[in-house]
Amino acid sequence: MGGMPVVMEGALADLGAWKTDHCSLVKALEVVGTRSALLILREACYGTTRFSGFAGRIGITDRAAAQQLRRLTEAGLLAKRPYREDGGRTRDEYVLTEMGSDLFPVIVALMQWGDKHLQDGPAPLHYVDHETGAPLHVELRTETGDTLELEQVGVRKNPAWHAPNRTPQPNSPS
Amino acid sequence: MGGMPVVMEGALADLGAWKTDHCSLVKALEVVGTRSALLILREACYGTTRFSGFAGRIGITDRAAAQQLRRLTEAGLLAKRPYREDGGRTRDEYVLTEMGSDLFPVIVALMQWGDKHLQDGPAPLHYVDHETGAPLHVELRTETGDTLELEQVGVRKNPAWHAPNRTPQPNSPS
DNA sequence: GGTCTGGCTATACAAGGAGCAAGCCAAAGC
């Protein structure tokens, strides 16, 4: 069992005394906090670029696909790029930006968790190093390469942090 | 910029020819695909265990908290544990199971992505090795410790995979 | 000019998440 959580360092230890006002997780969930957004990004990582590919492979309606593609493009995770098939007009396809492909670890982490806890049998797909075939995993590591258990992790305030717009408030990070 | 996606190996290369029927990501999103579910789990990782702590710190209503705590408990990410404060009746608190704490990398990965792409200034919080203070990161790594770019990643069918209930269909993994 | 096609939009609707506010309930303590 888990049980023991992370170590909240310093002033963070008193959970009643601070708020998670600027939490990056909250901001992230505002952008990719829906099922269809993450599935669109999975598809984009798989190499899907065209409207009908997204809608068809994910199994969502045109409307849902169009809406999410627009949202993700506006947010900067996808970029439109014109293309042209012979005998067709020029259209836009959707390719990952750096911001979008930086989400790949999130997708693999969720996939890995689902593989372990939600599949009846073995995992259907593997992520590997394409060159060597070595299996890939998402891991929490320090620069020196150590992986940690949850209870060995510490959370601390970033001393360089300051409130985004004026009035640097001292007491509400995250 | 990103641009190049992962390498779909073998039969997976033809995206039109297979479906993502058993994708672990889809299953994972059915359990933790909502904002409030992930925020509850963030709080559980931070050490919050009690009803009012979840509702109050996340800033959601009692109703939403109760609903998610029930869902996550039924799904096996949280477990109820009785406790008793002096002068109070016994009640249940919610602690992470192994299944729940295995989601921590997902939370950190999302947080890290938000830190990089959605914060106006520096990140408000840091995750570190509590012992040494060394910063923690989520990384895609092979067993030999190499980290990869997106275009070096390969996706392949698991040869050991079989459809969960009878009729092992040959053509629809993930 | 007419038609076809793929990408996208429009309308109408159902389901679920979540807010507000109030109420319920099982001890503990008076």
Add this chain to the structure above:
DNA sequence: GCTTTGGCTTGCTCCTTGTATAGCCAGACC
């Protein structure tokens, strides 16, 4: 036995996500 307290439920409402179905629109080709 009445009140208090914290945890949880209920009724009602709004908003978002997603479905189903249909329609629009800009070219390319005829």
